[in-house]
Amino acid sequence: MGGRPGKVRQPVIEVDTLTFAYPGGAPVFEDFDWRVAEGEAWAVLGPSGCGKTTLLYLLAGLRHPTGGAVRIAGEVLERPRPRTGLILQDYGLLPWATVRENIALGLRVRSFYGPDGRHAPSNERSGPLEDRLEPWIARMGLSEAADHYPAQVSGGQRQRAAIARTLALDPDLLLMDEPFASLDAPTRESLQNLTLQLRSERRLTTVLVTHAIEEAAILGQRILVLGRPPTRSAPVIENADSVRIDFRTTAAYHDRCQELRLALEKA
Amino acid sequence: MRRGALALAALGLLLAWQLLAWGVHRPLLPGPFVVFQTFAVELPGELGANLAVSLWRVLASIALALLLAVPLGLVMGQSERVNRVVSPVIYLLHPIPKVVFVPIILLFFGIGDFPKIFIIFLILFFQVLVLVRDQAAAIRPELVDSVRSLGAGRRALFRFVYFPATLPAVLTALRQSIGTAVAVLYVAELFATQRGLGYYIYVNGSTFFDYPKMYAGVLAMSLLGVLLYFAADGMHRRLCAWQFTT
Numbered sequence: 001m002g003g004r005p006g007k008v009r010q011p012v013i014e015v016d017t018l019t020f021a022y023p024g025g026a027p028v029f030e031d032f033d034w035r036v037a038e039g040e041a042w043a044v045l046g047p048s049g050c051g052k053t054t055l056l057y058l059l060a061g062l063r064h065p066t067g068g069a070v071r072i073a074g075e076v077l078e079r080p081r082p083r084t085g086l087i088l089q090d091y092g093l094l095p096w097a098t099v100r101e102n103i104a105l106g107l108r109v110r111s112f113y114g115p116d117g118r119h120a121p122s123n124e125r126s127g128p129l130e131d132r133l134e135p136w137i138a139r140m141g142l143s144e145a146a147d148h149y150p151a152q153v154s155g156g157q158r159q160r161a162a163i164a165r166t167l168a169l170d171p172d173l174l175l176m177d178e179p180f181a182s183l184d185a186p187t188r189e190s191l192q193n194l195t196l197q198l199r200s201e202r203r204l205t206t207v208l209v210t211h212a213i214e215e216a217a218i219l220g221q222r223i224l225v226l227g228r229p230p231t232r233s234a235p236v237i238e239n240a241d242s243v244r245i246d247f248r249t250t251a252a253y254h255d256r257c258q259e260l261r262l263a264l265e266k267a
Numbered sequence: 268m269r270r271g272a273l274a275l276a277a278l279g280l281l282l283a284w285q286l287l288a289w290g291v292h293r294p295l296l297p298g299p300f301v302v303f304q305t306f307a308v309e310l311p312g313e314l315g316a317n318l319a320v321s322l323w324r325v326l327a328s329i330a331l332a333l334l335l336a337v338p339l340g341l342v343m344g345q346s347e348r349v350n351r352v353v354s355p356v357i358y359l360l361h362p363i364p365k366v367v368f369v370p371i372i373l374l375f376f377g378i379g380d381f382p383k384i385f386i387i388f389l390i391l392f393f394q395v396l397v398l399v400r401d402q403a404a405a406i407r408p409e410l411v412d413s414v415r416s417l418g419a420g421r422r423a424l425f426r427f428v429y430f431p432a433t434l435p436a437v438l439t440a441l442r443q444s445i446g447t448a449v450a451v452l453y454v455a456e457l458f459a460t461q462r463g464l465g466y467y468i469y470v471n472g473s474t475f476f477d478y479p480k481m482y483a484g485v486l487a488m489s490l491l492g493v494l495l496y497f498a499a500d501g502m503h504r505r506l507c508a509w510q511f512t513t
Contacts, residue, residue, distance in 0.1 A: 057412070060412075061416075062415060080418060082418050085416070086413060086416035088409055088412070088413050091409040091410050092409065092413035094410070094414075094427070094428070096431045096434075096510075097509075105427065106417040108427070109417050109418050109423045109427065110418060112423050112427075113420070118420075119418040119419070119423070148512075152512060165417070166417075169417065
């Protein structure tokens, strides 16, 4: 287990007897329970159609349970929560806004509503947008791409922009849906390493959804393996060693991938 | 398009007009010099007043069309159910040449500005509606979801997603239909009115036989169409710069 012995960590995500079906469809989840503790890094692994993206959307408050409840930080989720960040594989950036405007979008939405506790955290700090924006643009290596439109920059830069947009909002929970699936291998690896770095720096709780065994093994300290729906319960593979940045070069990594492959076949 | 090329084209057209006027050599076709002179003299007076009336009618119908067609187009583009019900109706009504409704509309609404505004409104409404609907339908649900995850509710979605996403459709629709709208305005202003460029052109041509004035009216109406077209095109380039980058 990833938890420190003797100290009970607050669950950030509590999924209680969750049932979910799309209108007119068969259930994707049935009486499903799941807990995610603060600071944990989860990967949700499964083939397409297993409901992993649905699960992420439920955690994001973009879909609503048919039965049961999803609680984040102790509160039943009824709409997207301001401190939860969501990063999608593609199409997340506004095509009509420059990279800089896209990164600023979350902050602009917040100042559009003001710190109302619903759309923005009630303790949202104010101040010039640039002060919160420029450090992220620099950190993500986007200074030169900042005034271009998404269609004019590379896939890796687009995904960096999506990450910057989310992290500029200072989330405590980060949800990622196949964020690096459409990138070439070197770009994917560098963004995976960046994710590891950011996670340890900012003590984020993360849930990453993926169909790629290798990605789950690198970014998930605990891995939930989903099979064919409806999901009632799902095996959890422990993968605590993956915090090491050189994990992908070790023998343990290959063993873990093999273990995940078997778990996927069984599921 | 480059400004220089446009100026050259305009010059070429004026030259052709002048040559034609020389060739015909009758009061029926005055040359551009005479017409522009009349235009300049008349503009501060009667011509300007009629131009203002026509401009007001076009702008009012643009505003009315946007006010009604944009929200309906957005709803149709985003709601499969609404689209299923409304689209067949639009499909039947859209291709009907609206100008044939002029006599009917005049019959029902009589004299005054409203029937003229209404007829242009009809033309613009369908054009804007269809393009906004298609553009709204093309908005990816993932995009809406990701902006919602940033905290956006309905109002912020409109401000940050729906409005900028459909702006190109609105401006394209205006650019495409402004010519037809001005043409139909001309027809509408031939009946039951004593104001507007259509009336000015008709009365100077057919009653007073004052051809330079008639041509000045034609010029004013052409400029009305051209300038509105330029305005829509310029706004498109300015406000939707992302569509013009490579």
